[in-house]
Amino acid sequence: MKRAVEKKGVNIALIVALVALPIIALFASLTLGRYEISLGSAFSILTSRILPIEPTWTEIEETVVFQIRLPRVLMAMLAGAGLSIAGASFQGLFQNPLVSPHILGVAAGAGFGAALGILIGGPAAIIQLFAFAFGITAIFGAYMISRTRMGSSLLMLVLAGMIIGAFFTALISLVKYVADPEEQLPTIVFWLMGSMAGASYKDLLWGAPPIFIGSSILLLLRWRINVLSLSEEEAQSLGINVQWLRWIVIIASTMITAAVVSLCGIVGWIGLVIPHVGRMLVGPNHKVLLPACVSIGASYLLLVDNVARAATAAEIPISILTALIGAPFFVYLLRRTGGKWA
Amino acid sequence: MIIEVKNAEFGYDGRGSVFEDVGFSVGEGEILSILGPNGCGKTTLLKCINALLKLRKGEVLIEGKRVNSLRKSDVGKKIGYVPQSHGSTFPYSVLEIVLMGRAPHLGLFSSPSAKDVEIAKEAIEMLGISHLMNRPYSQTSGGEAQLVLIARALAAEPIALLLDEPTSHLDLKNQMVILSFLEKLGENEGIAIIMTTHFPDHALSISHKALLLSNKGNGMVGNTGDVITEDNLRDIFGLDVRIISVKDGENSIKTVVPLRKGSFDRKQKLKGGIYNS
Numbered sequence: 110m111k112r113a114v115e116k117k118g119v120n121i122a123l124i125v126a127l128v129a130l131p132i133i134a135l136f137a138s139l140t141l142g143r144y145e146i147s148l149g150s151a152f153s154i155l156t157s158r159i160l161p162i163e164p165t166w167t168e169i170e171e172t173v174v175f176q177i178r179l180p181r182v183l184m185a186m187l188a189g190a191g192l193s194i195a196g197a198s199f200q201g202l203f204q205n206p207l208v209s210p211h212i213l214g215v216a217a218g219a220g221f222g223a224a225l226g227i228l229i230g231g232p233a234a235i236i237q238l239f240a241f242a243f244g245i246t247a248i249f250g251a252y253m254i255s256r257t258r259m260g261s262s263l264l265m266l267v268l269a270g271m272i273i274g275a276f277f278t279a280l281i282s283l284v285k286y287v288a289d290p291e292e293q294l295p296t297i298v299f300w301l302m303g304s305m306a307g308a309s310y311k312d313l314l315w316g317a318p319p320i321f322i323g324s325s326i327l328l329l330l331r332w333r334i335n336v337l338s339l340s341e342e343e344a345q346s347l348g349i350n351v352q353w354l355r356w357i358v359i360i361a362s363t364m365i366t367a368a369v370v371s372l373c374g375i376v377g378w379i380g381l382v383i384p385h386v387g388r389m390l391v392g393p394n395h396k397v398l399l400p401a402c403v404s405i406g407a408s409y410l411l412l413v414d415n416v417a418r419a420a421t422a423a424e425i426p427i428s429i430l431t432a433l434i435g436a437p438f439f440v441y442l443l444r445r446t447g448g449k450w451a
Numbered sequence: 452m453i454i455e456v457k458n459a460e461f462g463y464d465g466r467g468s469v470f471e472d473v474g475f476s477v478g479e480g481e482i483l484s485i486l487g488p489n490g491c492g493k494t495t496l497l498k499c500i501n502a503l504l505k506l507r508k509g510e511v512l513i514e515g516k517r518v519n520s521l522r523k524s525d526v527g528k529k530i531g532y533v534p535q536s537h538g539s540t541f542p543y544s545v546l547e548i549v550l551m552g553r554a555p556h557l558g559l560f561s562s563p564s565a566k567d568v569e570i571a572k573e574a575i576e577m578l579g580i581s582h583l584m585n586r587p588y589s590q591t592s593g594g595e596a597q598l599v600l601i602a603r604a605l606a607a608e609p610i611a612l613l614l615d616e617p618t619s620h621l622d623l624k625n626q627m628v629i630l631s632f633l634e635k636l637g638e639n640e641g642i643a644i645i646m647t648t649h650f651p652d653h654a655l656s657i658s659h660k661a662l663l664l665s666n667k668g669n670g671m672v673g674n675t676g677d678v679i680t681e682d683n684l685r686d687i688f689g690l691d692v693r694i695i696s697v698k699d700g701e702n703s704i705k706t707v708v709p710l711r712k713g714s715f716d717r718k719q720k721l722k723g724g725i726y727n728s
Contacts, residue, residue, distance in 0.1 A: 204540045332562040335547065336554050339539055345503055346534070347607070348527020348555030393541035396562055 123390065127404040131186060134408040138182045141419045144173050155179075181308040181418070182411060184316075188305075188369045189379055189410025191320040193402040195362035196380025197387060198327045201338040201395055202358050203263055206388075210366045210380040213266065213359070214273030218247025219370035221277045224284040224297045236300075237316070237371040244367025247273050248359065261352070263341075302426030303374035305414045316372040323364035327399060330358060334395040377428050378435030379410055385442055452476045453611050453643040454500060454530075458509035461492065461499055468507065469495050473670040475662055477611070480637040482644040484654035484675065487664035488688055493647035494535070496664070497613050500645065501530040514610070527555030531604025533614040537596070542587040545599050549575055552606030574602040578632065594625035601632070612636070614646040618653055626650075630657050651679050651692075651707040663687050679707070 139151040150166040154174045195210035222243030226236030254269035255261035288294045336344050344351050387401040417425045455476040462468035469492035477483045485493045498504040500511050502518045511518040513529055553567040578598045618626040634657045636642050654661050661678040663671040665687050684692045691710040696703045
């Protein structure tokens with residue numbers, strides 16, 4: 110009995126930590142950058158929008174916090190949370206901890222959409238719209254390929270996703286090949302490597318809703334994902350409509366991934382690694398794991414983006430950093446767990 | 452009747468039927484055992500009963516209603532299914548696994564409530580595995596794992612239980628533990644039980660009815676003692692057996708002894724070594 114109480118105590122501490130982590134990360138990140146802003150004024154500037162506080166800060170500070178840093182910080186957190194929750198859901202759905210939200214070719218599709226948008230010289234809005242639309246197209250293609258009379262099996266779906274991914278990757282190469290090497294090609298290359306630079310409220314205004322909606326659906330379904338992670342027959346015998354539930358999860362995750370790619374390019378490793386960190390902290394139960402992933406993912410990508418923007422004078426593409434950190438960490442996980450992921 | 456199967460025929464697409472014209476019924480507290488050689492369709496039949504698979508002909512009735520007309524969640528509420536094995540990628544705890552048995556009672560967007568946890572814990576207690584509650588399922592022994600899966604099926608508070616070879620991978624003691632539990636479950640809770648088994652002894656020991664499925668696809672059903680006879684077993688398995696009684700105090704236990712001599716009929720006789728096919 111005493112042990113149970115103790116365990117609960119630890120759990121509460123963990124919950125508090127997971128709630129506090131992204132909030133602390135948010136305020137700390139607002140102070141980072143070439144223009145120095147103290148934690149106190151960052152906090153006051155933010156709260157002044159809700160509470161009437163006499164300004165003790167300069168107008169420049171307010172502009173830096175509100176117009177430059179906050180949208181970028183929010184975008185990083187949104188993307189990190191979204192990719193992590195989509196990754197955890199996909200790993201549950203595919204009963205495979207090596208799956209990332211990009212497995213069904215969504216990222217390749219969205220990447221092609223963006224490259225195409227850049228090629229035709231469209232404005233940012235067109236690029237984002239293309240990215241989102243082609244991300245959705247990719248998943249639709251995977252669905253059509255995997256569809257059989259009996260519904261689609263997971264194996265068919267993964268294979269279809271690989272095919273779609275390869276197809277769109279080839280199309281991306283084609284776009285790069287025909288793009289103007291002076292102007293368009295570098296833009297495409299940098300865009301595909303992912304970056305939060307240039308984040309604005311306008312981006313968030315249309316990019317955040319799909320991420321919010323997708324994440325909310327996954328959070329609502331989070332306990333059912335446990336059942337979905339059993340074999341198909343077991344899940345069915347527990348009264349679950351597996352085909353239907355599976356597609357709700359896929360569509361919700363796709364909305365998130367496509368929106369993230371359209372906002373900040375292809376950011377790898379987050380959706381793969383963060384769910385593992387979550388499982389190490391709170392266990393495999395998706396009811397707890399998914400909210401934990403939101404917290405850890407948001408904080409982690411924010412941290413990485415801080416390095417990307419503030420570590421050197423030049424901006425470092427974010428996917429380089431996530432891979433450089435993610436790959437060794439994955440090696441550590443692999444060695445530690447012997448591939449059992451427990 | 453809780454479960455009725457009428458003129459059931461099943462076959463995979465474009466192939467001949469696995470079984471045909473199979474019919475039986477199982478009432479409250481009754482136990483039916485399904486026996487037959489490998490590949491005769493025991494598991495398939497079980498899956499047709501809870502609508503995991505669809506019959507080609509005939510029908511399955513649950514409390515008089517066609518199983519295919521019921522919603523999936525309603526089938527899940529009424530029929531608990533205990534698969535032969537369970538494999539999960541993720542190391543869920545025993546309690547989390549059993550709690551999943553509540554899924555048919557929960558809405559799409561809901562998580563188990565305190566009451567669901569209570570019901571799951573009761574099921575765990577009923578099987579006497581409370582000490583395993585927080586252990587990862589993957590770290591339980593074969594016997595314990597089987598008990599966990601039965602607890603999960605019972606957590607749905609079903610009126611019928613389907614078990615796919617519940618005693619297959621267990622040691623002698625655990626086989627008896629499961630059998631006694633199932634017998635009590637029928638007697639005390641009135642749950643209708645259908646199980647497949649490779650052990651005629653187990654059918655003789657607890658089941659009221661038995662269904663013998665042959666490789667030719669037809670079945671023989673009736674009271675266990677009438678169906679499991681030396682003649683019928685020889686016909687179905689192509690093997691000579693003797694059924695003898697062993698005294699255990701006041702009870703006498705019937706047991707089936709297979710005779711190895713003449714195990715291979717002409718068609719199956721193997722040339723060279725036994726394993727050289």
